[in-house]
Amino acid sequence: MQRRDLLKIAGASAALLGLPSVGLAKQAWSVDPFSLGIASGSPTSNSLVLWTRLGTPALDAAGLTTKPVAVTWQLAHDQQFSRVVATGVVQATAALGHSVHAEVAGLEPGRAYFYRFIAGTANSTTGRTRTFPAPDADVKRLRLAYASCQQWGNGYYSAYRHMLAENLDFVLFLGDYVYEYPASRPVEVRPTTGGWITTLEGYRSRYALHKSDPDLQAIHAAYPWLVTWDDHEVQNDYAGTHEGLSGTPVENFMARRRAAYQAFYENMPVTRASFAKLLNGQGDEAKVFGSVSYGRLATLYTLDDRQHRDLQACTPNNRPGSARIDPSKCDSLNQPQRTLLGNAQERWLSQQFASARSHWNLIGQQTLFGRRNFSTTGGQLIRNDGWDGYPAARRRLTDSMMQTRLSNPIVLGGDIHENWVGHVLSDYNNADCEAIGVEFCGTSITSLSSTTPAQIAQQLELNPHFIFANAASRGYGVVELSPTQLTTTLTAVNDARDPKSGAFVLAKFAVEAGRAAVNSA
Numbered sequence: 001m002q003r004r005d006l007l008k009i010a011g012a013s014a015a016l017l018g019l020p021s022v023g024l025a026k027q028a029w030s031v032d033p034f035s036l037g038i039a040s041g042s043p044t045s046n047s048l049v050l051w052t053r054l055g056t057p058a059l060d061a062a063g064l065t066t067k068p069v070a071v072t073w074q075l076a077h078d079q080q081f082s083r084v085v086a087t088g089v090v091q092a093t094a095a096l097g098h099s100v101h102a103e104v105a106g107l108e109p110g111r112a113y114f115y116r117f118i119a120g121t122a123n124s125t126t127g128r129t130r131t132f133p134a135p136d137a138d139v140k141r142l143r144l145a146y147a148s149c150q151q152w153g154n155g156y157y158s159a160y161r162h163m164l165a166e167n168l169d170f171v172l173f174l175g176d177y178v179y180e181y182p183a184s185r186p187v188e189v190r191p192t193t194g195g196w197i198t199t200l201e202g203y204r205s206r207y208a209l210h211k212s213d214p215d216l217q218a219i220h221a222a223y224p225w226l227v228t229w230d231d232h233e234v235q236n237d238y239a240g241t242h243e244g245l246s247g248t249p250v251e252n253f254m255a256r257r258r259a260a261y262q263a264f265y266e267n268m269p270v271t272r273a274s275f276a277k278l279l280n281g282q283g284d285e286a287k288v289f290g291s292v293s294y295g296r297l298a299t300l301y302t303l304d305d306r307q308h309r310d311l312q313a314c315t316p317n318n319r320p321g322s323a324r325i326d327p328s329k330c331d332s333l334n335q336p337q338r339t340l341l342g343n344a345q346e347r348w349l350s351q352q353f354a355s356a357r358s359h360w361n362l363i364g365q366q367t368l369f370g371r372r373n374f375s376t377t378g379g380q381l382i383r384n385d386g387w388d389g390y391p392a393a394r395r396r397l398t399d400s401m402m403q404t405r406l407s408n409p410i411v412l413g414g415d416i417h418e419n420w421v422g423h424v425l426s427d428y429n430n431a432d433c434e435a436i437g438v439e440f441c442g443t444s445i446t447s448l449s450s451t452t453p454a455q456i457a458q459q460l461e462l463n464p465h466f467i468f469a470n471a472a473s474r475g476y477g478v479v480e481l482s483p484t485q486l487t488t489t490l491t492a493v494n495d496a497r498d499p500k501s502g503a504f505v506l507a508k509f510a511v512e513a514g515r516a517a518v519n520s521a
């Protein structure tokens with residue numbers, strides 16, 4: 001494709017190819033407007049979203065708090081920006097929190113690019129990003145990191161500093177990017193400003209707090225991200241249109257959810273189309289689920305198990321939110337129509353499975369997939385907020401994997417702040433049934449778990465489809481794929497309370513293509 005075509009596609013003005021505009025005074029800044037960093041994401045084989053958001057201190061100091069600011073973006077082959085392939089100008093408006101989303105199309109597949117933003121006299125740092133290979137490309141390798149749950153006050157983002165050196169193709173973030181809590185329990189390692197957040201302004205400033213972290217900024221600038229959300233981007237344990245449990249209930253939960261969803265859009269490298277209805281005031285919903293192929297090697301599905309789910313079943317005393325419940329005492333748990341993904345997403349996913357042609361199918365979703373019995377008394381005790389709370393929906397998903405003969409399904413999750421590794425079963429009520437896939441549920445970047453090593457040992461015994469679990473470590477996982485093998489390496493930081501923490505390999509696993517079996521490597 002010719003450079004001039006790319007410019008057309010990008011809707012760019014050739015006069016702005018990195019050159020200062022003539023005759024117009026450039027906005028001078030006394031504070032860096034790019035204090036929230038930059039990011040790229042939502043990669044496909046020919047498109048990317050470039051993101052930044054101007055920081056409030058710079059806008060306030062310049063008297064631009066309520067005014068639009070023109071921000072130029074550039075995408076280039078080289079770090080010096082001497083070979084710019086696409087550029088454009090976005091008006092960063094107060095209505096969208098002065099965020100900038102440049103959706104760049106017409107790019108070459110499987111290619112690295114550099115990008116930056118310019119506002120008046122200020123340049124952002126330079127980011128590096130990468131498109132995915134063409135859908136029919138014969139790809140030999142894919143390397144991704146998966147991460148979730150980065151409670152600000154529980155620690156520092158040292159894990160991301162170690163992730164930087166992992167030579168990744170992309171980062172997959174599985175939810176709880178921010179938390180709505182005023183402070184962290186049990187110890188506040190660094191202060192969370194802003195109290196409980198329930199309004200658009202509140203969510204914006206909570207994202208700004210997180211985005212101020214240098215390690216988070218660096219990992220965003222180094223790799224494209226694919227993102228989904230969990231509950232804390234809105235409120236602990238919320239379920240679809242039902243309020244969860246944390247803080248004082250708000251008068252209008254759907255208004256709170258809309259504000260939180262808008263703030264998510266404003267702070268993530270995601271497409272406008274996915275949030276268009278919400279942003280145009282025409283609806284409450286955003287589309288966060290999707291799929292993208294990585295050559296013929298893998299298809300990646302990102303799911304949304306929060307927005308479209310039914311209420312948790314049998315939480316005691318009719319209170320909202322989650323609980324550990326005895327499934328034998330909860331009739332409604334097994335109602336066949338209960339859904340975690342919502343009917344539309346379920347239908348879409350089985351259609352996707354039916355047409356999947358990749359060696360590997362990676363399903364990035366929020367939480368632990370397999371059954372986890374917590375009972376210490378020989379009975380059953382399950383958590384009703386995850387897949388265990390929606391057994392019919394889980395069964396429909398595993399049935400769909402089997403009926404479509406989905407090739408090498410790998411489920412990736414987060415939410416529980418613990419590493420769990422195991423086999424996906426065709427029927428979690430039958431311990432002798434066949435394994436049909438493999439699951440890696442990741443620990444948190446910083447958020448804590450209170451499960452003791454003794455409890456972990458006992459739960460592994462009770463739930464033998466899992467081969468490994470660890471609640472003590474914070475960190476991330478790296479999945480490396482070839483056409484014949486998958487390896488997953490779990491990296492843990494020594495101490496997430498230390499901003500300079502070292503890291504170590506906690507465990508390593510391998511899966512051979514064609515066999516739904518995971519082993520220590």
Ligand SMILES: [Fe+2]
Binds near residue numbers: 149175447
């Ligand atoms: Fe979390």
